[in-house]
Amino acid sequence: MQQDLRILLVEDNPADADLLQETLEEAGVLTWTVSHVERLDAAIAAIHQEPFEIILSDLSLPDAQGLESVIGLRAAAPELPIVVLTGLNNTDIGLAALRQGAQDYLVKGQIQPELLIRTIRYAIERSQIQQVLYQQSAAMAASMEGIAILNDRQEYIYVNQAFLNLYGYQFADDILGTTLDALHQHSGFGSLWRWVEPAIQRDGHWRGELIARRLNQEIFYQELLITALNDGGFVCNVRDVTERKRIEAEILQTLEREKELNELKSNFLSIVSHEFRTPLTTILSSVELLQKYSHQVSTEKNQLRFRHIVNGVKRMTHLLNHVLVFNQAEAGKLPFNPVLLDVLEFCHGLIEEMQLQAGDTHQIIFSHPGSQGQCYRLDENLLRHILTNLISNAIKYSPSGSKVFVNLVCEPQAVHFSIADQGIGIPPADLERLFSIFRRGSNVGNIPGTGLGLAIVHQCVELHQGKIEVTSEVGKGTVFKVVVPVVARLVEAEGVISRKFMPVSDSIE
Structure with missing residues (x-):
């Protein structure tokens, strides 16, 4: 509460205006400044010219009767708290003023200093709280993340636009009253609440990823956070993670492919070394036998060893040709010449x-x-x-x-x-x-x-x-x-x- 309280008093009766200022003086608690006007249009002009913390307004003005004054002031300054002054001790009138945006109402002739100060303070505090709540509500409504509120029966009582968009609904009424389990009947959990309730009771929240279905039956992946509220009920935060899951799958496939390629390289070295070793061993042994014993054996045996060498060379050439042809094909350089x-x-x-x-x-x-x-x-x-x-x-x-x-x-x-x-x-x-x-x-x-x-x-x-x-x-x-x-x-x-x-x-x- 600021010590220098700026009050806009809208009252066409000078006696009532003086009485109200005297009541403020008697309270002696606040340092205040009162700007007094007698008409609604003058009040609106004053609001646009200087700042105020609160408006005290009569319901009956020369240019506005009944609730018209409240409606006009709310339109001009929706953030300012309004306390209505009425000469009638009529609860219906007071409640009607509250429904139009007033914070409270006082009956003229029954205003005591303590009551006036308390009403002003409470009106300002309630207005500030309402402004915070309004900002929070606006932030929830504008959030790119789906936000919903559930009651104790796990029924949706609030959903923001992002939540509607996520599930493919156009109007909130299509979801409000629906239960958590009904909306997630395709998640694969059976009763989703049966899965999340133990964690919420233990930790106060549950977080997980699950498959969901939009109104048009399209499947998508979502990340869901359900948090218990202190005064009962739950808030749900939902994000579409389909794209993230797709990227994760691609990364896993790439890693798997890289692992596979490493294994293939190892296999290639093992296979090629084995395939080369056999003909090389044949060639080497045949050459050694020819060097040492060619003069001691028949021409037929020497010819057989020469054939072994030739066959070994052919086998190695065949293997090399296979490798070269495949490398050409993989590089897109294998020619096509019909x-x-x-x-x-x-x-x-x-x-x-x-x-x-x-x-x-x-x-x-x-x-x-x-x-x-x-x-x-x-x-x-x-x-x-x-x-x-x-x-x-x-x-x-x-x-x-x-x-x-x-x-x-x-x-x-x-x-x-x-x-x-x-x-x-x-x-x-x-x-x-x-x-x-x-x-x-x-x-x-x-x-x-x-x-x-x-x-x-x-x-x-x-x-x-x-x-x-x-x-x-x-x-x-x-x-x-x-x-x-x-x-x-x-x-x-x-x-x-x-x-x-x-x-x-x-x-x-």
């Missing part, structure tokens, strides 16, 4: 080479129903990578004496290849990541391999804008089906070749 190719003649030649390498251990059976000398524009090098890797895998993972079936079907829009074996098969759990680099079936045992072949096949098929599918049964064999779309025409301009493919259906028949 040429006019007799697919049937190409397949005959390639399978003859593969059969010579397989020797008598496996038989490659080639079928080509209806394919007679059709020529298509395809990339011969990529096609060779696709077929040699698939056929060599079919041979490698099949028992000696088994057969590998290669089928070719040429259509106007695409060329279909099928490679089937009678081998160990691929476990279902391995199929999903079969074409990832360094991924091998969990049942390969000691069969050598780098895990690069199928990754290269997949890259080459993608460069052709083709499709590859695999079906397999452990212990019975595997079938790979590849569809390569035909390049309809090539447009060459300024040394750049653009590809235009005939469309390929989504499924491989």
Whole structure:
């Protein structure tokens, strides 16, 4: 309470105005200054000219009757407390004035000094409290965070606009009266209150993240804080954390991918060192034997050791080629050079080479129903990578004496290849990541391999804008089906070749 209290007295009766000032003097508690006006318009003008702490106003003025004076003063100075002076000891009139914004009312002729001072003090304090509450309410309403108040029955009795927006509602009445459990029935908690009540009783609050559903059934993630109020009820603070959860998931995926890449690097070094060590050991031992004993053994044995060296070099060259091809593909630098190719003649030649390498251990059976000398524009090098890797895998993972079936079907829009074996098969759990680099079936045992072949096949098929599918049964064999779309025409301009493919259906028949 300020010691120099500035009072605006609005009273058209000079006697009543003098009496009121005399009553203030008798109180002797306050140092006060009274500005006296007799009309509502004069009061409004005075408010705009100088500051006041409180207004004492008669209800009956020359230019305002009844509650009009209260309404006019509240409109001009909503932050100032108003005490109404009435000549009638009528409670209804006093209450009506309070509903219009007055802080209190006094009946003329019954005003004692102590009552007047107490009324002025209380009116000013209540006004200050109301201003704070109004500011807090305005802050809650304008907050970007969803804010709600629950009663003791966990029913919503207040929600701000952000809360409505968060849940997709337009009007507060659509939520007010709804219970906490009803609004969060899709959270996965069953009864949410049953989960949060023990923590609130113990700590006074509960905080957690849960799934919620908007009015339009859209799912979102929210962070919810429920705090118990001292006088009963609860306040809820809600934030939409969907974007944060998405970013967290991306970070976790990135970390997982980084971990996976580190593991792949380790696997690569382990696999490559092992794959190089075997042919190098063969080459080294053959060279040593030739150096020491070539003059002591037959020409046939020396020739056999030379073949071991050649085969070792070929094996190392094959491994290096795999690594180089995959690196080119990963960097987007693997060239695509389609040429006019007799697919049937190409397949005959390639399978003859593969059969010579397989020797008598496996038989490659080639079928080509209806394919007679059709020529298509395809990339011969990529096609060779696709077929040699698939056929060599079919041979490698099949028992000696088994057969590998290669089928070719040429259509106007695409060329279909099928490679089937009678081998160990691929476990279902391995199929999903079969074409990832360094991924091998969990049942390969000691069969050598780098895990690069199928990754290269997949890259080459993608460069052709083709499709590859695999079906397999452990212990019975595997079938790979590849569809390569035909390049309809090539447009060459300024040394750049653009590809235009005939469309390929989504499924491989």
